[in-house]
Amino acid sequence: MKTRNIEKILHPGSFNWVGDAFYTTSFIGGTISRRRMDPFFALGYNADIEFEAKDIPRGVGAHPHKGFETVTLAYKGKIAHKDSRGNHGVIGEGDVQWMTAGAGILHQEYHEEEWSKHGGLFQMVQIWMNLPAKDRETTPHYQDLLSKEMANVELADNKSYIYIIAGEYNGVKGNATTYSPIHMYNAYLQKNGKADFHFPNDYNTAILVIEGNVKVNGNDILEKDSFAMFENDKGDTFTLESLSDDTIILILSGEPLREPIAHYGPFVMNTQEQLVKAFEEFKAGKFGVL
Secondary structure (H helix, E strand, C coil), rough: CEEECECCCCCCCCCECCCCCCCEEEEEECCCCCCCCCCEEEEEEEEEEEEECCCCCCEEEEEEECEEEEEEEEEEECCEEEEEECCEEEEEECCCEEEEEECCCEEEEEEHHHHHCCCCEEEEEEEECCCCCHHHHCEEEEEECCCCHCCCCCCCCCCCCCEEECCEEEECCCCCCCCCCCEEEEEEEECCEEEEEEECCCCCEEEEEEEECCEEECEEEECCCEEEEECCCCEEEEEEEEECCCCCEEEEEECCCCCCEECCEEEEEHHHHHHHHHHHHCCCCCCCCC
């Protein structure tokens, strides 16, 4: 095994409102190209923000998606959702909502009603996962991955844990079903807690520090809200060591699809012809009503 070093470190740039509920900056699809982090097509990060109490929940109205998946990770606050297929649910701290838009769906996301009435700190991540061409027209569906049911591995210090959202860690598999090889974890580390990670050296790999400070490979120090992308083809192993208590790190690694991409707005396809068809289907009401 050879050490895998950091290629690039990013800090939050400009933030933009998505509806009136999500205040996000982009780490993938912005400074880092979508192809460089394929199959992770986009990553929007809502860093800590305080919301005042509001009786009518803030949110994003009904909007379409087709050809990819959205993975929403809640760290603070609660997020509710519903869609044109009659699905609805709520995720809170540590939970993940994995929506496969596939053939096309309408959905909306908003602050959970009771949480909204009290307000508080809000923090979340949303990742757009590209789908292989053969799976773009799959039937839309959800996977609600609750923290209390999530597979996890306790580390040697008996205080730190790796929660496995997708893929596997040290032989323990996560509950999410994926369409291509993907590893996605939340690492919860106490001060001086260490964890090693091993991925194929051609998998696109990155970490986002949600809370605390972390040392990578004994050298690079990343602070809260930092995003780091690792080199490809030069190593397969890296180590994270927490420099503070209650550190949380999101770890991502996936095999690139290496397929053509045609993208506009909420649609991700392989060709311009498919993209035009997606818009026609949406306008014709084939994604349902919400």
